[in-house]
Amino acid sequence: MDPTEALPDNALANILRRLPVRDLAVSRCVRKAWCAVVNVHRLLLPHVLPRSVCGLFVNYIDYERPRFFARPSMELPAINGDLGYLPGYNTGHHQIVDHCNGLLIYGTEWTTEFFVTNPATRRWESLPRLDAQNYNTYLVFDPTVSPHYEVFAIPMVPEKIIPVKKPSNSEELSQFSGPYCLNELFLLLEDTPPVKDLEEEYEDGPSELSSQETIEEETIEEDDLLAISALSPTECTGKQDDPEAEWPPSSWMLDVFSSSTKQWQKRLFVRQGEALETVATVRLDRLNPTEWGPRWRYSVYWEGALYVHCRGAFVVRLLLQDGKYQLVKTPINIEESQHAEPYLGKSEKGIYFATVHCHSELRVWIFNVSGGQISWELKHHIDLNPQTMIYQPKVINETWFLYGDNDEDGTNKILGRENCEWNSDDDNILNIDDDYEFSNSYYSFLGFHPYKEIVFLEVSSFRGVAYHLNSSKVHYLGKFRPKDYYQGHSNGIYETFPYTPCMVGELSECG
Template sequence: MEEETKAIAALPDDDLAGVLRVLPPRSLAVARSVCKAWRNIIDARGLLLAHLLPHSVRGVFVNYIDHDRPHLFSRPCSSSTFPGIDGLLSFVPNDDNRRDWWTVLDHCNGLVLCNINWESQLCVCNPATQRWTILPEDNTELSRRLPCAYIAFDPIVSPHDEVFLIPDVPEKPKTTAPSVQPQAEQMIDEPFYLDWLFPSPEGAADQADEYQQDPHRFTEWPPSPWSLKVFSSRTRQWEDRSFVRESQPVGTVEEMRLHPHEPTWQGPRQRYAVYHNGGHYVHCRGSFVARFSLSNDKYQVIKMPIEEKDVKSYLGRSKDGVCFGIVYNQQLRVWKLSDSCGNMEWLLKYEANIMLYASYIAALPYTNGRQPDGSWMVEEDNSENETGSEESIECDSDSDEYNSDVSDIDENIETKSNESIEWDSDNDDIITVEAKGNERAWERLTILGFHPYKEVVFLVGWFGIACYHFNSSKVQYLGNSRPKCYYRNHTNGIYESFVYTPCMIGDLLDGDNTGHEL
């Protein structure tokens, strides 16, 4: 046996990788712990990623208006032997088991960024492995106000993630200087705003004073360099990181302040972001996307393909890469971001009229304020108080470098193989509608998210969710996304939604906590 092991070890790396590739997942995980050379070969070629990072959608995390927690809308698991994904995130620490308001801020390749403890603290968690980490507080004013926070993570490149704090609007002056009457020749150079002459509930006069006193209001936005607060799980610290702009600015600081904060009253409260091929794409206020290159600390400004007015837009990732979509007047339009020799441009890829499907979903019967269930359901706690567990077990970060993650890998592979993490057929629950000539768009469909591995977009009416297949124009009704514990009010609705893809790698958050077993 020893001679056979030596013979295998003497093989060239490519030949050894060919031998390891045919091993079953459990044996491959054990081989990874034999020595550092074998582990490097397995990791460098991603031999375990097909088992630990399945290209499938587990569900959609949804934040609800005036509701204290998000829920996972998904197809129930078929297995009862092994624990599935904890869609309630009950393993995430709570505020001493008291009622706690928290939300999902972002999702990237299986890691979920949450805003917990009465939305005052950031937490990164993995619902598949039930590992979590609370980010340390940064004492700067920017961090205390928790501006738009996004997470970037690529397990193929590194087991570490990064969290970015990106302000949605340039900072206003922190102090108010005494008002000074400008000279006549100075007044000619300064812009004049008619609103300054009339009082308004929003304090237009006060805003005019701020504009006059801010010497930076005509500077370009976004700036170059653009200094952002970035947290790295590798160092466990916040740092100031500067990105140099490689394109023209989108406008001025003043124009960004005057730009509408959100396209609709229902949100989202912060726009979406996408990580793709080493670039972090963030949809910013002012109708542009900033693409941050994490390898060289540079960024580009990409203007949106359409001005967003009174629409709930969505920036996401589809099978072909970064995409952007809206539904306006029941017309679904989706653009793909194309990179041609470094020149980023939006190409209109899909366009379809979905009024018939909107009418169909609106006509579904309501029972106690709920539309009928489908093959997908909302995961929720049946107990009176939806709180997380008080217990959490600290991971042993000082354990052996190789053996410490073998058990996690084995357990997660078996969990993955014994649960159904995607709907069974694209032909289930197909909606068939016929035009009668008197259809009226009672229901406004909006985009809930994109399937990252299929040509599919998720759509939602009030709470009824369907998916539209671009290639076949098929529409499936998935079910009702309204939790039973969600109190009834005229303000009910959905803020943000995140298509969740599981990541089964057990040692992503090295040295962090893991929740109790379900």
């Protein structure tokens, strides 16, 4: 007999809470009784989301893998930013697709091969292939509610391919020459294929999901099933034959993967309010908001809702518990988005939206829901000129490093105890009155600090800074250009994801 079985739950909880964080997390797998005690007494809660940013995962243009721009820490366990344990990490052009509360989606839209991983625990699992095309994947994960996650496949509006007359001679061929993007050619298909007939899809009835194991999951009841069967495939999927059709459709059928069932399933969301755009107007918004990306629009999971920045200059607000969704125009229109760098994120007060116009004008809005009314409130309008930003500090050393680039043998040297802990409140922050060199610079938006009103910016080429929105103070982080990144005009970043660690999450494979 196990001696711990004779202990009262409170006594066992007092013993387990003395374990290091990683051992405490592992103890949940030793015995069911231990797992129950850890969960009931919420022993992992202070460690599940430490409310700290460990770094930024960066996708680079034309570079074979993402890299981790890390903040050194004396805390244990240290976060290993090398994702080499994932299949294809060192051989393919896979990218980080999304991040939510410590979990990442890693994969490629071309092969529809995706993995969900937790860098803090170095565990991962692959997602089953989805029988669909032209979609973006987004994570929903709240470890304070459930160890399980969901992945939402949000369909894109494909472009219409304009027929081009085939050149008949060399003279016409010379006029036809020019740059082309094969990736976009394959992505911009005429139309997505129709989904299976809904009656056939639900022939055996919907699968039952446990509300205790999923995050606000809504099962499809019999009455809903009858309503779904009455809808045409066009109403459910938004088939884009008609350019004047509403987008998204009033009844939107989405594919959702649940880690509790290990399957993709259909989830119906019904629109609240009027449509904002048609297929034709959405197509006016370029696939890439700006010349240098990002390829993906960002998403945020916040208080039971998934917010997705979609092509067409609007945000879809999916109310996961109610099976409804709302459309919210962004603070900028389609034309403005072509000259800015729109970024949807989460920070201290909830949902934020930021743009950088002309590489130097930063604007930040906060999302408000009050009395049933939805609006954006402009909170910051900042001119990022050399007099308000710090460039190339003389005496303060960089405090962050690009994982794997510090030593020639591939290991990461310690940058010094004084630089290992970043107090983002005040100390270790550079004052704009200090003596530093200034230079003509351009700025790109990298992300929000999820718990404080701080934004991460790229200054000129691959120099990272943290900018305090309320005090205008700046912390120089360091350079995040990989040493083996070739020199070329296309060098740059696609996307960045501020990474917050999580010490739990039920993933099947161990790295």
